[in-house]
Amino acid sequence: MQLHGTSTIDHNGHLSIGGVDTVQLAKRYGTPLFVYDVALIRQKANEFKKAFDQHGIGYQIAYASKAFSCIAMIQLAEEEGLSLDVVSGGELHTALVAGFPPERIHFHGNNKSLAEIEMGMKAGIGCFVVDNFYEIKLLEETAKKHGKIVPVLIRTTPGIEAHTHDYILTGQEDSKFGFDLKSGQAEKAINQLLHHPNFRLLGLHCHIGSQIFETTGFIMATKKLFVFIERLKAQLGYTPDVLNVGGGFGIRYTEEDNPIPLSHYVNDIIHTVKEEVHRIGCEMPEIWIEPGRSLVGDAGTTLYTIGSEKTIPSIRQYLAVDGGMTDNLRPALYQAKYEGILANRANEKNSSLFSIAGKACESGDMLIWDLPLPEPNHGDLLAVFSTGAYGYAMSNNYNRIPRPAVVFVENGESQLVIKRETYEDLLSHDLPIKNALTNS
Ligand SMILES: Cc1ncc(COP(=O)(O)O)c(C=O)c1O
Numbered sequence: 001m002q003l004h005g006t007s008t009i010d011h012n013g014h015l016s017i018g019g020v021d022t023v024q025l026a027k028r029y030g031t032p033l034f035v036y037d038v039a040l041i042r043q044k045a046n047e048f049k050k051a052f053d054q055h056g057i058g059y060q061i062a063y064a065s066k067a068f069s070c071i072a073m074i075q076l077a078e079e080e081g082l083s084l085d086v087v088s089g090g091e092l093h094t095a096l097v098a099g100f101p102p103e104r105i106h107f108h109g110n111n112k113s114l115a116e117i118e119m120g121m122k123a124g125i126g127c128f129v130v131d132n133f134y135e136i137k138l139l140e141e142t143a144k145k146h147g148k149i150v151p152v153l154i155r156t157t158p159g160i161e162a163h164t165h166d167y168i169l170t171g172q173e174d175s176k177f178g179f180d181l182k183s184g185q186a187e188k189a190i191n192q193l194l195h196h197p198n199f200r201l202l203g204l205h206c207h208i209g210s211q212i213f214e215t216t217g218f219i220m221a222t223k224k225l226f227v228f229i230e231r232l233k234a235q236l237g238y239t240p241d242v243l244n245v246g247g248g249f250g251i252r253y254t255e256e257d258n259p260i261p262l263s264h265y266v267n268d269i270i271h272t273v274k275e276e277v278h279r280i281g282c283e284m285p286e287i288w289i290e291p292g293r294s295l296v297g298d299a300g301t302t303l304y305t306i307g308s309e310k311t312i313p314s315i316r317q318y319l320a321v322d323g324g325m326t327d328n329l330r331p332a333l334y335q336a337k338y339e340g341i342l343a344n345r346a347n348e349k350n351s352s353l354f355s356i357a358g359k360a361c362e363s364g365d366m367l368i369w370d371l372p373l374p375e376p377n378h379g380d381l382l383a384v385f386s387t388g389a390y391g392y393a394m395s396n397n398y399n400r401i402p403r404p405a406v407v408f409v410e411n412g413e414s415q416l417v418i419k420r421e422t423y424e425d426l427l428s429h430d431l432p433i434k435n436a437l438t439n440s
């Protein structure tokens with residue numbers, strides 16, 4: 001088993017993260033518990049920064065906060081000098097409350113409401129990533145009302161089908177996101193925005209998908225964008241100041257995944273842009289990227305307590321944990337695969353295969369199939385790795401199961417950054433029916 005970041009096995013055979021014993025973490029904060037290795041997040045941010053710095057160009061690395069958003073995480077992104085991608089009023093609110101500089105916030109989303117647009121404009125965010133014609137209309141009305149000139153990027157779909165799960169593909173023509181290049185929609189949007197007094201068109205955006213292990217898709221998308229830019233240059237005399245090529249850089253969930261260094265994506269994208277800039281003869285744009293998973297994914301580990309067990313002779317041994325699809329929807333949604341170990345007995349030999357079930361009333365609530373483990377005991381601690389992206393972020397209260405707590409660990413210390421939900425929290429929005437009220 002390959003451990004990530006600062007994770008090690010200590011002399012007691014306990015998994016330790018950030019210099020903190022996970023057995024102690026489970027005792028102190030309870031389970032299920034998300035544990036984030038802060039040093040690993042900083043390391044990933046630095047890998048991106050170093051790669052860009054070598055090229056001497058303008059750039060922004062915008063953390064895609066949909067992967068994991070909370071006040072502490074946004075503050076960590078700010079400490080690391082990142083920009084921020086938000087996709088909703090809720091993510092924007094979190095960023096603003098966290099004190100994130102609004103001018104480095106980019107607002108995404110395929111159906112931004114008027115209220116969200118007002119919120120972003122009032123805050124003075126860095127740009128709106130415009131997704132469709134209806135949004136242009138809302139932005140225009142709001143900008144006029146407030147007398148603003150709004151910086152915008154246009155989200156395009158370049159027609160690239162990256163090798164990943166269908167539900168996390170986004171760059172293909174038949175997508176709910178963005179303006180299609182081929183049908184002329186993107187050009188029409190540019191015509192609407194380019195000389196408009198209330199807009200400042202910064203440039204173009206595309207995002208081809210998520211959990212991508214090759215640079216080919218990014219190279220192809222960049223080339224397609226430049227074919228388009230070449231036409232814009234000839235017809236409108238326009239070339240973009242910014243090219244945002246999205247996120248989607250792959251991480252290791254299991255031994256089947258072989259991620260390439262983050263610098264490879266950056267280098268290949270920048271080389272391609274430089275070549276294309278030379279080819280069509282325009283100024284080098286700033287390059288922006290939007291990594292989510294690759295910044296926080298493998299920095300997250302979930303700790304669960306093992307409870308019930310069921311053996312079906314000659315078929316399967318099930319072990320149930322105190323969480324499941326309510327804190328990690330990815331296996332149920334994408335058949336995503338994970339690895340795990342017994343965090344309190346990490347040095348012991350595996351005896352056989354166990355399938356890890358969640359506690360929700362749903363047959364599909366299985367976290368891991370056929371995981372090799374030592375003979376487990378009730379109360380053992382299971383650590384599931386690489387749960388930092390789209391884990392807590394997609395958590396839910398199915399079966400009225402409270403969301404777990406989240407801790408940051410670094411340099412031998414832990415800090416609670418999201419409190420565990422209580423039953424009172426679950427009921428905090430409930431109201432009794434009228435009759436019950438009048439009868440009481
Ligand atoms: C527009 C956009 N940017 C960035 C991301 C972040 O992707 P990832 O977490 O794979 O880096 C996504 C999610 O796929 C996205 O839709």
Ligand SMILES: N[C@@H](CCCC[NH3+])C(=O)O
Pocket residue numbers: 168170210211330389390
């Ligand atoms: N939620 C997806 C990726 C996000 C896609 C966002 N466009 C996942 O867990 O893999």
